[in-house]
Amino acid sequence: MGSEVSTGAGRTGRGRIERRQAILDAAFTVFARRGYAQTCVQEIAREAGVAKPTVYNHLHDKESLFREAVEAAADRIAARALTVLDELRPSPAGADPRPALTTAARGLLSALTCEEASAVRQLAASPPARFPDLAAGVRERTALRVRAALADRLARLALAGRLRPCDPDQAAEHLLSLLTGPLDYRPDADPGPLAQAAVDVFVRAYAP
Structure with missing residues (x-):
C-alpha cells in the first residue's frame, strides 16, 4: 500500500516537473522570438499547450x-x-x-x-x-x-x-x-x- 502511494506521488511529481520544464522551454522559445517586452504569458501558455493559470501555478x-x-x-x-x-x-x-x-x-x-x-x-x-x-x-x-x-x-x-x-x-x-x-x-x-x-x-x- 505504501509502495502504491509512493509510486503515485512519484508520477505526480514527475508530471509536475515535466510540465514546468515544458513551460520554461515554451517561454524561452517565445522570448527568443519576440523579446521580453513583446511577449505575453498567454502566448507562452499557448506555446506550452497549457492554460494560462497553469503557467502561474508553476512560475509566479x-x-x-x-x-x-x-x-x-x-x-x-x-x-x-x-x-x-x-x-x-x-x-x-x-x-x-x-x-x-x-x-x-x-x-x-x-x-x-x-x-x-x-x-x-x-x-x-x-x-x-x-x-x-x-x-x-x-x-x-x-x-x-x-x-x-x-x-x-x-x-x-x-x-x-x-x-x-x-x-x-x-x-x-x-x-x-x-x-x-x-x-x-x-x-x-x-x-x-x-x-x-x-x-x-x-x-x-x-x-x-
Whole structure:
C-alpha cells in the first residue's frame, strides 16, 4: 500500500516537473522570438499547450518566467560544452595533441555558437534595467564554467607532457578566444576550419 502511494506521488511529481520544464522551454522559445517586452504569458501558455493559470501555478509572473527560462537554457548550453570536454583526455606519450584538441574545439564551437546560445546572450543583455544581474549570472553558468572545465583538461595535458607548463586558466582563455573571436568578423565562418586554425595557433604557443 505504501509502495502504491509512493509510486503515485512519484508520477505526480514527475508530471509536475515535466510540465514546468515544458513551460520554461515554451517561454524561452517565445522570448527568443519576440523579446521580453513583446511577449505575453498567454502566448507562452499557448506555446506550452497549457492554460494560462497553469503557467502561474508553476512560475509566479512574467519576470520569473524570463529569468528561469534564460537560466535553464544557459545550463543546457553549458552541459553540452562540458560533455564535449569530458572527452578531452591526454593522448598517448609522444602523440600530437592536435587531433583531440581539434575535436574538442569543434564541439565547443557547436555548443557555444548554436542558435540557442545566441538567443541566450541576446536575451541576457536585452533588459538590463529590469534584470541587472542576469548577464553576469549567465556568464557564470556558461563561459566561466566552460573555462574552468577546459582549464582542468589543459592542465592534465600539460602534466602529461603534451603541452608546456602553463597557467591553465590563461591557456583556456586563449583557446576560447581563438575559437570565438573570429566570429565577430565572420559570423558565418565554417566551424571546421575555424577550429583547426585556432588549435594550430594554440599548439604553436603551448607546445612543450
